[in-house]
Each structure stands twice: as structure tokens, then as C-alpha cells.
Amino acid sequence: MFRQVGSDVRGSRWARTVPRVVSDAPSLDDAVALxxxxxxxxxxxxxxxxxxHPLRVMRAxxxxxxxxxxxxxxxxxxxxLHDVVEDSAVTLEDLVSLGYPPAVVAxxxxxxxxxxxxxxxYLARVAADDLAVxxxxxxxxxxxxPARLARLPADRADRYAQRYSSRMRLLDDLVATRKAAEGAVTQVEWAAAQKAVEGKAAAWGSDPPAASAT
Structure with missing residues (x-):
């Protein structure tokens, strides 16, 4: 099924100026074209x-x-698509209207x-989404x-190298913290479930209650 998307998406210069007909399930090629x-x-x-840049990231x-x-x-x-909302007139609403999967839009x-x-x-928000990470x-x-940074003046290249290195470490730390917190919750839940099972076993004695005849 195809539908017209464009003028009905409010607040988007992209939608108002680039009318387009799209399917309900955009392909990767559609994302590249967008x-x-x-x-x-x-x-x-x-x-x-x-x-x-986004094409290299997509391939890698x-x-x-x-x-x-x-x-x-x-x-x-x-x-x-990772920079289209930040660096162009495309909005998240456009992506939803175009039919991109919720996980991709998120x-x-x-x-x-x-x-x-x-x-x-910013990186804390990224760290909360495995796909974004x-x-x-x-x-x-x-x-x-380094091969691309080498094409810049040395001082700029150094600044970029330090920026992305420090941000990568920060992202790794944030992800590790999130995983540890999730693991702690899982352990608490497991301990609670184990305690409940042990409590039932104690109430039953050595054998569980017999199933009722049907």
C-alpha cells in the first residue's frame, strides 16, 4: 500500500517542501535516498x-x-539517518509518517x-538505547x-582525536553503568523469586501439593 506523505505533517519544512509518495515499510535503499x-x-x-560519513557508518x-x-x-x-534530524529539516515526525520502524526512530x-x-x-540518552550505542x-x-584527521591541520586533528577518544570512553562508562544496574535489578528479582520458591517448598514439605483430579 502506498500513501502520500508531506503536507499533512505539520511543523516540518522538509514535509512541506518535498512532497513524496512512500510505502508503509521503507527499505534501506529508501533510508539512503532520504x-x-x-x-x-x-x-x-x-x-x-x-x-x-553516514554511508560509511551504515556500511561499518x-x-x-x-x-x-x-x-x-x-x-x-x-x-x-543518524544526522538527518540534527542537521536537516527532517523531523522525527517525518520518519514516523514515512513508516520507519519504531526502533529506528527511537x-x-x-x-x-x-x-x-x-x-x-546526550551520551546518557545514547547509552540507554542498544541500537543507538x-x-x-x-x-x-x-x-x-586517523587517516581522515591527517588531512586537517595538526592542531584541529589533535582536538578532534581527543574529543572522540574521551567521548568514546564516556559512552563505554555509561553503558557499563547501565548494564551493571540492570544486572543488579536482575539479581534482586532472581533472589526474590528464589526466596518465594523456597518459601513454597517449606510450606509443602518435601513434596509439592498433588494436582487435583479432573
């Missing part, structure tokens, strides 16, 4: 077309997704740095790629 339009005319820090995240235990296609969609939301938002708060790690690795 990102390409969204980043048209933008350049990266070394002066190349910006779309090259496939292996990372398997290792992280997240859906590969969702990771690739989130990767190629990851793009987590990956979109709000204006004035402290880095710690997989994408962000590859994103920062690409941004901090």
Missing part, C-alpha cells in the same frame, strides 16, 4: 560531501550490530544532539579516523 536528499549541499570537516555498523546483538537492518537504517532520536545539551546528557560507536570511530 539521507542523501537531507544532506545535499552539506560538507564534512575535510570538505567532502557530508553524505559520505553491520558487523557491529551482530556483535551488539541488535537488528542489522535497523542498525544500518539508523546509521545512515535510535535516531537518541542520536540527535539537542541544541545546548551537555555532552554527558552500536551506531554511535561506529560514528565516533569514523569521525576520529
Amino acid at each position: 539521507a542523501t536528499r537531507a544532506h545535499a549541499g552539506q560538507l564534512d570537516k575535510v570538505g567532502e560531501e557530508y553524505i559520505g 555498523v553491520a558487523a557491529a550490530a551482530d556483535e551488539a546483538g541488535v537488528d542489522r537492518e535497523h542498525a544500518q537504517m539508523a546509521a545512515v 535510535a535516531v532520536d537518541a542520536l540527535s544532539h539537542r541544541p545546548g545539551e551537555p555532552v554527558e546528557d 552500536a551506531v554511535k560507536r561506529v560514528d565516533m570511530a569514523d569521525n576520529g579516523d
Whole structure:
């Protein structure tokens, strides 16, 4: 089934200026096309077309997704779209209207740095979403790629290298803290369940109650 998306999405310059017909289930190719339009005319820090960055992240995240235990296609969609909300007129509402999976939209939301938002708060949001974490790690690795940074003046290259290295460590720490907290909750729940079982066993004696005849 196809539907017209555009003028009915309020508050979006993208929706008002780029009418489009889309299916209810966008493919990875659709995501690439959307990102390409969204980043048209933008350049990266070394002066190349910006779309090259999300495309590299998209390609690299496939292996990372398997290792992280997240859906590969969702990771690739989130990767190629990870900057469209932050750096273009595309909105989260547009992505929902276009039919992108909720997990992809949630990851793009987590990956979109709000204006004035402290880095710690931003990365804490990323750390709460496994799909976003997989994408962000590859994103920062690409941004901090020594081969690309070598094309910049040394002082700028050093600043970028330090920035992405420190942010990667912070993200790893935040993810580890989250996992530890989740593990602690799981242990508490397990202990409570074990105690309940032991209590029932004590009430039953050595044998559980017999099943009633039917």
C-alpha cells in the first residue's frame, strides 16, 4: 500500500517542501535516498560531501550490530539517518509518517544532539538505547579516523582525536553503568523469586501439593 506523505505533517519544512509518495515499510535503499536528499549541499570537516560519513557508518555498523546483538537492518537504517534530524529539516515526525520502524526512530532520536545539551546528557540518552550505542560507536570511530584527521591541520586533528577518544570512553562508562544496574535489578528479582520458591517448598514439605483430579 502506498500513501502520500508531506503536507499533512505539520511543523516540518522538509514535509512541506518535498512532497513524496512512500510505502508503509521503507527499505534501506529508501533510508539512503532520504539521507542523501537531507544532506545535499552539506560538507564534512575535510570538505567532502557530508553524505559520505553516514554511508560509511551504515556500511561499518553491520558487523557491529551482530556483535551488539541488535537488528542489522535497523542498525544500518539508523546509521545512515543518524544526522538527518540534527542537521536537516527532517523531523522525527517525518520518519514516523514515512513508516520507519519504531526502533529506528527511537535510535535516531537518541542520536540527535539537542541544541545546548551537555555532552554527558546526550551520551546518557545514547547509552540507554542498544541500537543507538552500536551506531554511535561506529560514528565516533569514523569521525576520529586517523587517516581522515591527517588531512586537517595538526592542531584541529589533535582536538578532534581527543574529543572522540574521551567521548568514546564516556559512552563505554555509561553503558557499563547501565548494564551493571540492570544486572543488579536482575539479581534482586532472581533472589526474590528464589526466596518465594523456597518459601513454597517449606510450606509443602518435601513434596509439592498433588494436582487435583479432573
